[in-house]
Amino acid sequence: MIVPPPSELVPAEKLGRVHFVGIGGAGLSGIARIMIARGITVTGSDAKDSRTLTALRALGATCYVGHDPAYVADVDTVVVSTAIKENNPEVVEARRRGLLLYSRAAALSAVMEGRRVAAVSGAHGKTTTSSMLAVALQHCGADPSFAIGGNFNDTGTNAHDGTGDIFVVEADESDRAFLQYSPEVAVVTNVDPDHLDMYESPEDYHRAFDAFVDRIVPGGCLVACVDDPGARRLAEASRARGVDVHTYGEAEDADIRIEDVHQQPLSSSFEVVVQGRREGTIDVHVAGRHHTWNAAAAYAAGLALGFPSGELREGLSSYAGTRRRFEYKGMVGGVRVYDDYGHHPTEMLVNLRAARGAAGEGRVVVCFRPLRHTRTQFFYRELGEALGLADEVVVMDPTGDDPIPGVTGALIIPHIPLPPERIVYERSWSAAPVRVAERVRPGDLVLTLGAPDVALVGPEVLELVGDRLAAESEPGAH
Template structure:
């Protein structure tokens, strides 16, 4: 459901009792957490119970499982997730009562009112880059507010109401939400067309980023990656329009250049060169070369905000990662299991390269659950090609939106460049962990990839492997 922006934004503190429809989602839960920290009355509902709802209840929110008109209670404002349908009983009741309806973007704008906004956007890398930026600023002694689409590994939270004047936000382009913000700093990691159910064409997607640049407030600036063709084009176009642009990347013409990259199985080290002057190194403790770009983006934005280089580099070197971004889940019988949110072909490629590096001499076994039928419909060929970087692949059916006739995981299979015996199509959720566990051997790395619920498979795989090991180690007489 798309809620149009209000004609006049009301600051968060004047919204009264706020009820969230879809409060368990990454976006809405963060906003609710910030409102609770400000002493506001918050309630909400979600389709199923979760640890997120438990955490919000502990902070003072009233959270319901399931949707019912009575859940609105004394609500003055209703915030609606994009995933919610117009027919949702709480939405219908809110309209009947004439309550103020806010989208996720409008609610986020309300809590950001009066702050210096650093908005991180791009097709890939938003969560990690915005997380890195928040951590780097904290290390410099600032206390920024933030709302990010993933939980920090060390704190387990995705949002914070800071005492400082900076607000770091993950600016999601999937539903054009990022066009409702007014950033002082706009970071664009890349422009790689996605969400083509929302955008009419790749050109329409690119144009949205041009509009995003126009949202930068006077005196603000754009940070863009010149190694990405789409972001480079955006930077050149913005400069031609008189926008202050700061670029980063490995390209020779980057304002902040990444140099002397050393990639390790679970991290990397690189040197920063700013306008020709060497600044020192950053040691990134998350797997994948692509995180050097994310760290450079965060550094470039923070330097532009006036923070010192040495402290920023030290803070970025202390970054511990976010949930579902090549997150380590455990090991059993010499098999390590990781989980990642990567669901676009480009994201999957970089994650599988990271997995390949982390696996060493072992094989990479991937269990992939496509996120959204629409994305599968548009990108099934590219999804299959990306999965070819693995040694063994288990493909499940898409989830996350309404089914589309004929759009299943089977569409992807013919495009995976692996022998048929190394590809499994598994439609049964309960059977998927078994399929993974029966294919692994010591030294392998398992990566669960894609839709949020695929993360639940990793722990089951570990348990199955452990049971198998215990069984195989029993003496014959005891069997």
């Protein structure tokens, strides 16, 4: 559902009592946390109960399971998730009552009002980069507000209402939400066309990032990765238009250069060079070489905000990761399980490379659940090709939006460059953990990849492997 931007943005403190339709989602739950911290009365509803709703209730929100028009009877403003349909009874009732109706982007703009905004966008790496930046700024002694798309591993939260004047936001391009923000520092990690159900073409997607740069406030700047062709084009075009541009990457012409990368299975380090001057080392304690770019982006944004190099580097080296970003889930019988949100072919490639490095001599066994039928329809060939980096693959059906006739996980199967006996198409969610567990052996690394609910497969695989080992160790077992 697309809610048009309000003609005049009302600051959060003037929204009155606020009700969130879809409050359990990553975007709305973070905004709700911030509003609660500011003393705003918050209610919300979601299709099912969750740990997120339990946490919001503990903070003081009233959260309902299911949707009912009565839930908006005593509120002033209704914030609506993009996943909510036009015929949702609470939305219908809010329109009938003439209540102020806000999209996620408008509500986020309302809580950012009056702050110095650092907005992190790009097709991939937004969550990690924005959370790295928030951690680095905290280490510098700032107390930034932040709203990101994933929970920190150490705190379990995705949002915070800080006492400082900086607001770090993950600026999502999927529904053009980032075009409602006015950043002082705009970070673009990459421009790799996605969400082609929302955008008319790859060119339209690129134009949206041009428009995002136009949102930078006077005196602000663009931070962009010159190793990515799309972000490089954006940086060059923006600089030609007079925008202050700070580039980063491994390329020789990067303003902030990544050098001497040392890659380990679950971490990496690199030397950061600013305008030819060596500043020192940044240690990245998350798996995958791609996170060196994310750390460099956060470092560049921190410098642009005026923070010192040494403290930024120390802060980035203390970063402990976010949920569903190559998140370790456990190990049983020599079988390790990780989970990642990667759902676009480019993200899958970098995560599978990280898994390959972390697996060592073991095999990589992947359980992939495509996120969105529309993305599967556009990218089924590329999704299959990416899965070819694994040794064994279990593919499930897409989820996250309305079904499209003929668009299932089966579309991906013919494009996975592996022998047929190493590929399984499993339509039953409950059977997927069994299919994974029966294929693994000691030393293997299991990676659950894609849609949110595939994260639940990993713990079941660990339990099944444990049960199998216990049965094999019983007297008389063969």
